Amino acid sequence: MTHEDSRLWGRRLLRAWAVLVGLTVLSVGAALTGGSGQRSSLLAVAVALIASFIKARQVLDHFLDLRRAGGGWRGLFNALLLVILGLCFALYLAAGTSRP
Numbered sequence: 262m263t264h265e266d267s268r269l270w271g272r273r274l275l276r277a278w279a280v281l282v283g284l285t286v287l288s289v290g291a292a293l294t295g296g297s298g299q300r301s302s303l304l305a306v307a308v309a310l311i312a313s314f315i316k317a318r319q320v321l322d323h324f325l326d327l328r329r330a331g332g333g334w335r336g337l338f339n340a341l342l343l344v345i346l347g348l349c350f351a352l353y354l355a356a357g358t359s360r361p
Contacts, residue, residue: 274323277322288308
């Protein structure tokens with residue numbers, strides 16, 4: 262790896278890290294300003310789950326180098342992420358409907 266390749270790699274990881282930090286701040290901000298109403302809480306959860314998906318993709322693509330993998334692997338990981346986050350959202354909705 263040349264010095265220039267190393268610098269590009271470092272910039273790419275720094276940019277990915279900055280995206281991760283920004284999405285974390287966005288998720289926390291949505292949770293803190295979400296209010297107590299059902300609709301605002303639902304919006305905060307949706308923002309957090311979408312941010313989680315993007316953050317997981319950043320980690321997979323840049324820190325585990327999945328961006329170089331074939332489309333099948335990327336599709337598999339996207340599907341797994343969507344299933345997991347969909348289950349989290351479904352559990353949130355189920356917990357909300359069981360309240361008196």
